[in-house]
Amino acid sequence: MKTKISELLNPLYKTNMGQEDNTEVTSYDKVMNIFESFVNMNNMSKDEFLEKVFVSAFKLIPEAEKGSFYELSGDKYIPIFTNGYDFKTLQKLVFNRSDAFIDYECSDVSNIDAYQIYIEKRDDTKFTKEVIETFKELGTYANFISLYAPVQVEGINVGLLSLECFNGTEFSKNSKKILKFYAQIISNFYSQKVFHDRETKMYDDIVTSLVSAIEVKDKYTEGHAQRVREYSCMIAKELGLTKTQMIDISTASLLHDIGKIGVPTEILNKPGKLTEDEYNIIKLHPIHTKTILDKISNFSNISNIAYSHHENYDGTGYPQGLKGDEIPFESQIIQVADAYDAMTSDRAYRKALSINEALEIIEKEMGKQFNAEIAKVAIRLFSK
Ligand SMILES: [Fe+2]
Ligand SMILES: [Fe+2]
Known part of the structure; x- marks a missing residue:
């Protein structure tokens, strides 16, 4: 984790080169504040956590104009958070797992990676009128570039994080690293939640069975x-x-x-x-x-x-x-x-x-x- 953070800090130093001496410290503080805001992520609700992720990711990834987070439910990816899109309109875009442009699974969170994809203005013949309308409302009926990464628990996909840029700028190598880092943080958040839910259920089961044991007697x-x-x-x-x-x-x-x-x-x-x-x-x-x-x-x-x-x-x-x-x-x-x-x-x-x-x-x-x-x-x- 330490090497990754320092890798992330380097580009900020470079962009501020030639400015006042204390600029590096300011950038460093800014980034550290962002990382520190995740220290207590165990106590955050999912919404609070995703809000923090998006606010800080948009600060660190300059190409990002809009973004969203999808949760995998059964075999469908469902949008549960966005920054930039109208959420109600986005909710019309539930897509099948088989249609997702990303659906690989890996054994370890550290293997999660971010990918860039170029999306050409959608072909009218491949989508229904309603879907094209939704694309238009969202602003995605256009050429754009998407940077995306999977979110996983124990090697199984549970979500998808994606950021979009519409002005033709490619996401830099560092932006890709930063998104990869965020996908790993979200994966850790989901893993902790799963373990916590499992543990709570286990304790509830122990308590219930102990109580019924004494009532039988x-x-x-x-x-x-x-x-x-x-x-x-x-x-x-x-x-x-x-x-x-x-x-x-x-x-x-x-x-x-x-x-x-x-x-x-x-x-x-x-x-x-x-x-x-x-x-x-x-x-x-x-x-x-x-x-x-x-x-x-x-x-x-x-x-x-x-x-x-x-x-x-x-x-x-x-x-x-x-x-x-x-x-x-x-x-x-x-x-x-x-x-x-x-x-x-x-x-x-x-x-x-x-x-x-x-x-x-x-x-x-x-x-x-x-x-x-x-x-x-x-x-x-x-x-x-
Ligand atoms: Fe007693
Ligand atoms: Fe008693």
């Missing part, structure tokens, strides 16, 4: 995980937690009781009162939860939040007996939501309490079992 907790998630997210949103905290709370609340897989079914589903020994076995479930979630990479925060869902604000909870701020704030939210759902659901050993009875208990336990700030928000939300 403990029939009284059916729907409990989903309800605790719903309540926890409501409280968290009301308290203004960050997006990252919200995501962690959502997953941790769904998985908080997963450790019950390690508790014998007879104890979990026992209709009568539990013996002290049996209760002590149930109290191990947050530890089992942690053991299971620690095995999933990137789940350490989620694991820690779920681990502390039975800690009480005053330190009387388990398994560690943490108190106050020692307990992760996210766990304190889940603890209130969990208690509320447990109280308002039928259990093997008792009938459900009414909403008012449950809220009275939460109020009574403010500052004791529950964080008062969270309890107040929960009472306000659940009494509606």
Whole structure:
């Protein structure tokens, strides 16, 4: 990558030769600013990213007058972004993969290249009236030169980037290198998106299958995980937690009781009162939860939040007996939501309490079992 950037910088130095001494620095800064704008591309939406690509590509490729980006969907190339063309008109120009003047695949992004093609004014007999009309509206019913490059993920074409020049000027060697570089950047963006989507789906599948595993075993907790998630997210949103905290709370609340897989079914589903020994076995479930979630990479925060869902604000909870701020704030939210759902659901050993009875208990336990700030928000939300 480094050599490519320096190759790209050379022509700018040359075009500025003979000007003031600091011009090179200015050009260098300009180019570096453009490259730096792509550093955070993981956090950008596709539209934001393509906008940046086109704005900066047009600054660096002087011959470019108009340009567009096509995404391959099935066997059709569909325009999804343009600079210079009327987008609505361009959208009429979906073309088949077999008609694309570029459709080769290569094994590595570094093999992606840019190509120049000379297009002669279209032959009226080869296109329908409508298509010719579209060409006229776009300004492509003319002789022009197109510089184009494929965008690929794992060697498979996913898109096409093209820039056009209508005044007869050929794209320079450097412009070709720059476009090649942009096609590689877009390819990387698409690859990251594919990996990210794949990873997210994998985690969703793991979470869903873990939750269904515990529900098969403990029939009284059916729907409990989903309800605790719903309540926890409501409280968290009301308290203004960050997006990252919200995501962690959502997953941790769904998985908080997963450790019950390690508790014998007879104890979990026992209709009568539990013996002290049996209760002590149930109290191990947050530890089992942690053991299971620690095995999933990137789940350490989620694991820690779920681990502390039975800690009480005053330190009387388990398994560690943490108190106050020692307990992760996210766990304190889940603890209130969990208690509320447990109280308002039928259990093997008792009938459900009414909403008012449950809220009275939460109020009574403010500052004791529950964080008062969270309890107040929960009472306000659940009494509606
Ligand atoms: Fe629990
Ligand atoms: Fe629970």
